Amino acid sequence: MSKATESSLLSPSLLAQLERLELVTRKIFRGRMKGERRSKRKGQSVEFADFRNYVAGDDLRMLDWNLYARLDKLILKLFLEEEDLHFYALVDASLSMDFGDPSKLEYAKQLAASLAFVGLIRADRVRIETLDQPVSQRNPVYRGRASAWRMLRQVEAIEPRGGTQLAAGVKNFCLRNPGRGIVVLISDLMDKDGYETALNYFLSHEMDCFVIQVLSQAEIEPDVKGDLRLVDCEDEDEAEITVSTPLLRKYQQTLNSFCSGAQQFCAKRGMHYLLANNQTPVEELIARHLRRRGLVR
Incomplete structure (x- = not known):
């Protein structure tokens, strides 16, 4: 049994499905090495x-x-x-991602590992980074099926860390990686300063950009009621609320507006956007939704 099949991120059935796929880009990029x-x-x-x-x-x-x-x-x-193709997976490992069952971060890690594996078996160059990395820290580039176990070991080691500014994280990524290719940002996009500045940084690069917003089922359809004290997991900001039907309805409208706004923002800038529920199996997300959006075939 290969080391890749021993990973908790990629089950044997998921690996079998990924073997049949390849990453796709709408743009033409000149690679440094001959690939497949x-x-x-x-x-x-x-x-x-x-x-x-x-x-x-x-x-x-x-x-x-x-x-x-x-x-x-x-x-x-x-x-x-x-x-060969450059493939970058940029994972949001902030504390807000450590929520849900499975957590949004675990879901993001499985998704990043799956797409990276597709790239490796097609001889693409793969790099996986997190938003909290400083400009000087460049993670290794993986290439070829034999690199799968090292890639998985890196992804499995990603842990939730303190509050990370989305804009600063994407800016540092762009400074570290001036090349071309496909970049997939996997994040809940929950930043009090907004996502617009962060996503605009991608426009300075000739990259095929995919934004996958991961939310938990508990965020999409919260099952709460009564008096609650909410504490922001990143800056410890507190708010006391009384959950009622009108409040939940208002929350739903706000969330829908937030997600549709992100989708429209990406569409106007030639980026792909996808909302992912942490209850949707990763294999379904890739085979149906990401294939429809042209990331894999």
Whole structure:
């Protein structure tokens, strides 16, 4: 049994499903190494793609001499190029994510590990980071199936930590990773300063950006009543409330407005947005919802 199958994050049935998938990007990125990904650009692989006329400076080794003998024209053979892809998973490990059953953080870790595994088996370059990392701390880049157990060990070690500013975390990520590729932000987006500044930082990079907002079922449909004293887990701010039907209705309206606002904000900036309930199995989220949004196929 492989080390990957021994992980609590990836069950054997989930691994079997992930084996059949690959990450997809709408943009073309030039990789540093040859990978298993079919590029829209023409390169020098062994699979023929097309012909075109020779122009000065082209590689003479790519000339089709048989056509030259027949047509007396210099024609270049083009081949499909395979390239590797950068995949980044940016996980929110703030204390607000340590809520629910399973906790939002555990759900985020399983989702990040699943997508990273898909990238590894397709020879993409994978890096997983958290929002609380300083600019100078760059996590390792994983590549290939043999790196799966090291990737899983890193993800399993992620623990909830103190309050993390969403904007500062995304800004530091962008400063650490100036390259291109796919970035998936997995967060509840719960920051008193808002999410807008944070998400705008992604626009400075030519990345295919996916924002997955993870909420617990208890947040989506709270089952509470009576007099309560609420304490913010990150800054210990307190509020006393009396839960009533009108208050719950108002809460529901506010939450719906918050989520739809995030969705519209992302759509206007060419980002993908998905709301994930922690009760939705990760395999269903990937196979149905993320496939529909074009992250996997």
